[in-house]
Amino acid sequence: RPGAQEWVPQGGGVEDLREAAGGCRGCELWKDATQTVFSTGAAQASMMLVGEQPGDREDRLGEPFVGPAGRMLDDALDAAGIARTSVYLTNAVKHFRFELRGKRRIHQKPVTGQVVACHPWLEAEVAAVRPRVIVAMGATAARSVLGRPVTIGDVRGAEIDAQVWPGVAVLVTVHPSSLLRLRDDADRHAAFRGFVADLHAATELAE
Ligand code: URA
Ligand code: SF4
Secondary structure (H helix, E strand, C coil): CCCHHHHCCCCCCHHHHHHHHCCCCCCHHHCCCCCCCCCEECCCCCEEEEECCCCHHHHHHCCCCCCHHHHHHHHHHHHCCCCHHHCEEEECCCCCCEEEECCEEEECCCCHHHHHHHHHHHHHHHHHHCCCEEEEECHHHHHHHHCCCCCHHHHCCCEECCCCCCCCEEEEECCHHHHHCCCCHHHHHHHHHHHHHHHHHHHHHCC
């Protein structure tokens, strides 16, 4: 069976998982990417935030959310009164998927097969961290966390009766990079406030 499962150490802590993920060949994305980008943050966090996949900067630096989307996320966490170091931050897919245009590497959304292939890592991360709440940011994260496709606009902002992990609440929100794409200042500010409100709602589920 294709997928990451054979690389995932059973019962591993976050550091065991991080080390093993460096050698994952569970799908084809490792070939063109620089390195596996695993998680960052607290290994014993009550809140886990899940993004889509590393971007160009994350791929080069080996750290999630260190580029423009990461700055937007930092601002939103700040505004929601959440310390970045207190949460566990990871991605649905651990390698950067891109298309070369000249010398530029253009982000491409991972396909469902890649999201499914990488899911055993997320499963193992939830088992290791045991968060109270998982915040899925954007459609790719939601697809991985819930195991089914959802429309963000329909489900965002409130706890979902996900029944995926007992005792773990799931909340879906937008991806921070969706805010970066809004050119109109008023639209972007409104979207930012909505994102902050969702993060704040998640803190209540984490208590
Ligand atoms: N976008 C993501 O979803 N994750 C990152 O780590 C960076 C950008
Ligand atoms: Fe493994 Fe995930 Fe990377 Fe694919 S994207 S090689 S499944 S870590």
